Amino acid sequence: MTQAPILTGDTIRLRPHHLSDMEAFWTFYQSPRAALMDVPNNKTHLWYGFASEVGSWALNGMGGWAIETLDGDFAGQVALTHPPHFAETELGWMVFDGFEGRGIAGEAARLALGYARSTLKPASLVSYIHKDNTRSIALAQRLGAQLDPTAIPHDETDVVYRHEVSQ
Secondary structure: OOOOOOEEOOOEEEEOOOHHHHHHHHHHHOOHHHOOOOOOOOHHHHHHHHHHHHHHHHHHOOOEEEEEEOOOOEEEEEEEEOOOOOOOOEEEEEEOOOOOOOOHHHHHHHHHHHHHHHHHOOOOEEEEEEOOOHHHHHHHHHOOOEEOOOOOOOOOOEEEEEEOOOO
């Protein structure tokens, strides 16, 4: 089975998910931090989403990475995904409580963006972000993404930020 490659940055590493990561996802999705995200209704739906992030590597050559600090703490997820219900390949991220404000999401997104540009070379790359998620919008802008009002959103509450893929 193909799995996520390990990518190491200055303060984090991106690694394949472990089954034990699921409980941290469940805790995150129950917190106010997940209010602007698609949240699973129960642990069965969590399993479907989690398994799709892992299995996408075998099916599409891309998927979700666990974000882990170099000390070994599980801090969140960054993903490159293009499931059938997305119009384009997406770069998405989330960080768990206690890890925000440390540059972790930015470093993880830059590592994933570099991987997309050097290895996947997608025709396009976007981030679907809830219109009220100001922190994720600010991160997309710091990554150099531009608001694309002509792009097809994932749902009606999203804005779409387009990343340059040929750098």
